[in-house]
Amino acid sequence: MFKVHKTDGRARLGQMTLAHGVVNTPIFMPVGTVGSVKSLVPEDLKTLGAEIILGNTYHLYLRPGLDVIRHFNGLHKFIQWDKPILTDSGGFQIFSLGQLRKITEEGCVFQSHIDGKKINLTPELAVEIQETIGADIHMVLDECTPYPATPEEAKHSMERSLRWAKRCREVKSRDELWQFGIVQGGMYHDLRKQSLEGLGELGFEGFSIGGLSVGEPKPAMRETTDFCCEHLPEDKPRYLMGVGTPLDIIESVNYGVDMFDCVMPTRNGRNGTLFTSLGKVNIKNQKHQFDESPLDPECSCYTCQNFSRSYLRHLFIAKEITALRLLTLHNLTYYLHLIHDIRDAIREDRFQDLLKHHQQLWDK
Incomplete structure (x- = not known):
């Protein structure tokens, strides 16, 4: 069963009831x-x-x-x-x-x-x-x-x-x-x-x-x-x-x-490109060598809560498997949080404001 519970313009908030659970x-x-x-x-x-x-x-x-x-x-x-x-x-x-x-x-x-x-x-x-x-x-x-x-x-x-x-x-x-x-x-x-x-x-x-x-x-x-x-x-x-x-x-x-x-969050993570609330970050860049800040100050993922950009860059440059895991964790967290933000915005009739914010962020 699929049911649309709320709309904001053409954006839809819904629910699918499937064999292995609700989505x-x-x-x-x-x-x-x-x-x-x-x-x-x-x-x-x-x-x-x-x-x-x-x-x-x-x-x-x-x-x-x-x-x-x-x-x-x-x-x-x-x-x-x-x-x-x-x-x-x-x-x-x-x-x-x-x-x-x-x-x-x-x-x-x-x-x-x-x-x-x-x-x-x-x-x-x-x-x-x-x-x-x-x-x-x-x-x-x-x-x-x-x-x-x-x-x-x-x-x-x-x-x-x-x-x-x-x-x-x-x-x-x-x-x-x-x-x-x-x-x-x-x-x-x-x-x-x-x-x-x-x-x-x-x-x-x-x-x-x-x-x-x-x-x-x-x-x-x-x-x-x-x-x-x-x-x-x-x-x-x-x-x-x-x-x-x-x-x-x-x-x-x-x-x-x-x-x-899309494979983008996982593949890009393994290639050192991260999605953040500030835009894209290329962890390979030299400017991160001494950077003590997290990938994304607004992110609650394990990676951002525990490790600096400097350390993540070190792991990636050293070709450590741990880097692939930590960067994938972050990118998928970003995508899934984006989806939750979208749902909340539809629910609260502010989807167009969220859309404009992301258009400004990613059209840079």
């Missing part, structure tokens, strides 16, 4: 591609306030494989995470394989990046994998439209994704698990509308906005997100896949998006 929206989902959020353990994620994490069909199918996941009766027990999990169908990973894959009407034949083995991922197999994983929310298999794409290319891709979505819906067998349709159509509003209308006839529990964050300019991403949210049902959750920066998130909440995932 409040807007929500940011830490990415645990292979069943692990890099450098962290489930207890860390619970302490940070994560309500749902993301896994990936493509990677989990290759390793550890369905036999292992079946042995543990699903991914939750295998990774010791008792809260909800969302899985991506693998469509984006197939898109990123380039020359290692061939897309046909049946599905996608690709070479494993692990051992080169040929695999045929069909819509039916994508559903089987995700239902074996036991994902509280899983995605249909789609063809991620590249950018740029001609109207003809985008139309062909969108129509194939619709046919695959229908096949995914037909083989769904676990009623307690939610399945989301994925809106495609490139940057073309008429194609996006056709996709929305076709998916709307299939009875999905929610909708994802796909085919963005694939190299298009930010204004095009915002415009497409805005258009999709205007035409998506009010009573279903909306998930913007693979996006993005703190400003991307709050701007998209302003259009009516409910759900987000």
Whole structure:
């Protein structure tokens, strides 16, 4: 069940009741591609306030494989995470394989990046994998439209994704698990509308906005997100896949998006780039060598409460594993606190003020 409890403009405060618990929206989902959020353990994620994490069909199918996941009766027990999990169908990973894959009407034949083995991922197999994983929310298999794409290319891709979505819906067998349709159509509003209308006839529990964050300019991403949210049902959750920066998130909440995932906080943390209430911090910079201050004076995370920028820079320059953990902890804390700030602002009818604050902070 999904219920919208409050709105402030088009920004929505809602709640999803899933097989493994309740998830409040807007929500940011830490990415645990292979069943692990890099450098962290489930207890860390619970302490940070994560309500749902993301896994990936493509990677989990290759390793550890369905036999292992079946042995543990699903991914939750295998990774010791008792809260909800969302899985991506693998469509984006197939898109990123380039020359290692061939897309046909049946599905996608690709070479494993692990051992080169040929695999045929069909819509039916994508559903089987995700239902074996036991994902509280899983995605249909789609063809991620590249950018740029001609109207003809985008139309062909969108129509194939619709046919695959229908096949995914037909083989769904676990009623307690939610399945989301994925809106495609490139940057073309008429194609996006056709996709929305076709998916709307299939009875999905929610909708994802796909085919963005694939190299298009930010204004095009915002415009497409805005258009999709205007035409998506009010009573279903909306998930913007693979996006993005703190400003991307709050701007998209302003259009009516409910759900987000992105590798940015974890990947950037491992690369020494931190998100703070003062803007971005590059911990590698020489200016932090003797800096006794925390990363973010307004942050309550373990990293900021205990360590100086000087020490964190030392750990990072020395290539200590501890640095990756501490910086990831901070970035995920920032993202999850941002989500809580957004919820509070919607609840208190001051979302536009919060939006303006972040526009000024991140547009510097």
